[in-house]
Every structure is written in structure tokens, then in C-alpha cells.
Amino acid sequence: MFIEKKLGNNRTWINIDSDLITENSHLYPKYGIDQETIEYALDKNERAHMDYNREKGAVTFIYNVLDLEKDKTYYETIPMTFIVQDNRLVTISNDDNAYIISRMRDYVDHHEGLSIYKLLFAGLEMISNAYYPVIERMDKQKDEVNRLLRQTTTTKNLFALSDLETGMVYLVSAATQNRLLLEHIQRHAIYRHLDEVEKEQFEDAMIEARQLVSMTELISQVLQHLSSSYNNILNNKLNNNLSNLTIMENLLGVLAVITGFLE
Numbered sequence: 001m002f003i004e005k006k007l008g009n010n011r012t013w014i015n016i017d018s019d020l021i022t023e024n025s026h027l028y029p030k031y032g033i034d035q036e037t038i039e040y041a042l043d044k045n046e047r048a049h050m051d052y053n054r055e056k057g058a059v060t061f062i063y064n065v066l067d068l069e070k071d072k073t074y075y076e077t078i079p080m081t082f083i084v085q086d087n088r089l090v091t092i093s094n095d096d097n098a099y100i101i102s103r104m105r106d107y108v109d110h111h112e113g114l115s116i117y118k119l120l121f122a123g124l125e126m127i128s129n130a131y132y133p134v135i136e137r138m139d140k141q142k143d144e145v146n147r148l149l150r151q152t153t154t155t156k157n158l159f160a161l162s163d164l165e166t167g168m169v170y171l172v173s174a175a176t177q178n179r180l181l182l183e184h185i186q187r188h189a190i191y192r193h194l195d196e197v198e199k200e201q202f203e204d205a206m207i208e209a210r211q212l213v214s215m216t217e218l219i220s221q222v223l224q225h226l227s228s229s230y231n232n233i234l235n236n237k238l239n240n241n242l243s244n245l246t247i248m249e250n251l252l253g254v255l256a257v258i259t260g261f262l263e
Contacts, residue, residue: 008113048177074167128208
């Protein structure tokens with residue numbers, strides 16, 4: 001969706017939907033977006049980072065957004081682009097992360113006189129908050145799969161555990177990248193030029209980002225422990241079966257020798 005919203009002090013927020021616009025769209029140069037930034041925005045494998053263009057005085061932020069729709073058996077993330085220019089904030093979204101744009105639009109509608117960085121950091125906080133319901137569901141699924149595996153160690157349940165472990169690895173990586181980006185901002189000259197309201201919103205975004213890393217890391221560690229434990233159980237069962245098979249083979253060998261003597 002294309003959005004143009006007025007902020008405070010004659011600033012504006014523009015959202016461009018990359019799914020509806022080609023790379024050569026006139027909207028990109030119209031809003032001062034160069035080719036390198038376009039490539040960042042259209043690359044769904046782009047890592048979270050910050051890029052400062054001294055010549056244009058523009059800052060590009062790439063942040064990891066949770067894809068609420070699972071294309072595979074686990075959740076993944078997609079990057080979202082925020083561009084801070086002199087008098088506007090430009091976001092470049094797609095269908096997978098458009099729900100964040102909807103939340104930002106509602107936020108603008110209910111808050112007057114927003115600055116560019118106040119809206120930016122509010123958006124980053126919203127992104128972190130969007131992870132929590134999914135992580136809580138995954139935590140409950142972890143407990144349920146563990147309960148089922150205690151009853152019977154089936155291939156189906158082991159695959160379910162593996163999917164949870166894989167998905168959580170992706171989320172830990174995405175959350176960590178987001179936190180590192182915020183820490184980079186905090187060390188940058190940009191942070192020193194923020195006003196008190198903007199710094200307060202930044203701190204809110206940082207708190208949520210750090211909490212998200214802690215939650216995902218904890219669940220990931222538990223999943224790794226469970227996976228390792230069940231792998232050990234399976235290996236022990238396999239070793240016991242092989243030992244029993246060896247004993248049977250030896251007994252059959254002895255019987256064959258005895259039978260040979262009797263003949």
C-alpha cells in the first residue's frame with residue numbers, strides 16, 4: 001500500500017509497497033532513493049544493518065520483521081527498510097511485512113506532532129512486539145512435543161521437535177541482528193542529536209529488542225537440550241539392538257558348530 005502521512009514540524013511519512021512497484025518506478029527517484037537502497041529493500045535475504053549516506057544526509061535502516069505466515073514448517077523473517085531523510089521517513093514494505101505498516105499508520109493517526117525518529121523507533125518496537133505471540137505459541141508447542149516424545153519416540157514427533165529447533169534458530173539470529181543494529185545506533189552520532197522524547201522511545205525499542213533476544217535464546221537452548229537428549233536415547237537404543245543382534249549371531253554360530261559335531 002502507498003501511504004503519505006503528515007507528521008509534526010512539516011515532516012512526512014511515506015510508505016512504498018515494493019510488491020506493486022518495479023525497480024524502475026518513478027517513485028524511487030522522486031523520493032530520493034538511490035539504486036543501492038533499492039537493492040537493499042528488494043533483497044529478502046538482506047541482514048539487519050544501518051547505512052549512512054553523508055552526501056545526502058540520509059540514513060537507511062534494515063530491520064528483521066517476523067513473517068506471520070509460515071511458508072515452510074517453521075517461521076522465518078523478512079527485512080524491512082526504513083529511510084530517514086531531512087524532512088521525511090520513507091518505509092519500503094511488501095505483503096509479508098505490511099502488517100507493521102498498518103500498525104504504524106494507526107499509531108500516526110492517534111499521535112499528533114510525531115517526529116521522524118519518534119515514529120521510526122515506535123515502528124521498531126512494534127516489530128519486536130509482533131514476535132512475542134508466535135514465540136509463546138512455539139514455547140507451548142515445545143512442551144507438547146516433549147510430552148508426546150516422553151510417551152513414544154516417534155519419527156513424526158522428532159521431526160516436529162526438529163522444526164521447532166530450526167525455526168527458533170532463525171528467530172534468535174534475526175532478534176540478535178536487530179539488537180546489534182540498535183546498539184550501533186546508540187554509538188552513532190545520530191543518537192546524540194535525538195531529543196528526550198526520541199531517546200525515550202529508542203530506549204523502549206531497545207528494551208523490547210533485548211528481551212526478545214533473551215526469550216528466543218532461552219527457548220532455543222531448551223530445544224537444543226531436548227534434541228540432544230532424544231538423540232542420545234535413540235543412539236543408546238540402537239547400540240542395545242546391535243548388541244542383542246551380535247549376541248544372537250554368536251548363539252547361532254555356536255548352535256551351528258554343535259549341530260556340525262552331532263552330524
